[in-house]
Amino acid sequence: MVSKWLIAALALGVAPVAAAAEGCDTAVLVEPEKRAEVLRSIREAETEMEARGHANAMWDIWATAPDARAQELLDEGMDRREAHDFEGAIKAFDALVDYCPGYAEGYNQRAFIRFMQRDYAPALTDLEAAITRAPDHFAAIAGKALTLMGLGRNGEAKTALEEALGLNPWLPERGLMGMLENQDI
Template sequence: MLTAQAVAADCPPAPDVEAELDTLIAQANGAENFTQGREASDAMWRLWLRAPDQGAQDLLDRGMRRRDVFDLLGAYGDFTALTDYCPDYAEGWNQRAFVSYLREDYAAALVDLDRALELQPRHVGAQSGRGLTLMQMGRLAEARKQMLEAVDNNPWLGEAALLEPGQPLGPEGEDI
């Protein structure tokens, strides 16, 4: 059996999406309507869901299918295999964090989100996921700051509603 380090040595580098991401963040911020904003958002997700090779793509896709039918244990296993195989691929960490979030294991989710953002600091999904996780942990000031960063990169996020007055991450003094 191969060690995680030996397996990771076989994973090609994660795709470089920085130039495309620059363009998509600019498109999201310049969008004049929901349709344009959604198109930029969807294109961002297609970037992040582009795995380094077919083996990684298969693990990602299988884990997402399992997650979608709430086979959270199976999904977590697939995403762990993915992070073991491709430790520098941010989306593997982000997806594993989402499974931990769904399992209400917020501490584990936060660790994986931090790793995803270390690898891809402008990963809007990981940014908003981290904001939601911090909110669930009762760390509202940190959650608000993180969500503002996510919305700065993509103002069309549904989670932006949490920043409105009277909402959990609304302006200080106006949260619930």
């Protein structure tokens, strides 16, 4: 028997959480071999410009959502961020994370907004969630390093930055390594 709550939710156009989770299949995301190939290309690049082209290919992978609804929410959040509508961006990324909890980029993008707002603790939580779902997400790992710096946790920031640079030695944040190495941490 269908519950009254389910009927009311469907009548209002609100998908129940269980149905939403079934609607987003992260198994359709790019296979690990392709990701590993792009990461290898970044590490083997001979110039920063060449590495940037490969890094852009990785961003294309990360920013390709598992289905049309997830892509719509990701694009909406990013558009709102570009328009400096941070509240609207957070709402879109909240909806994306609720709809597609296995998709790393929803967490990463929400963390970026929170970082920009200097809301470091929730940003760190989102970055950890993104990295758990996409351990090769060097941008999220670099974001984690910056967030840890914002929290004054420079020893942990150095470790995170080393990890990110192990994946992409051409990251712009590489210039921070000298500063972190020279601090009393």
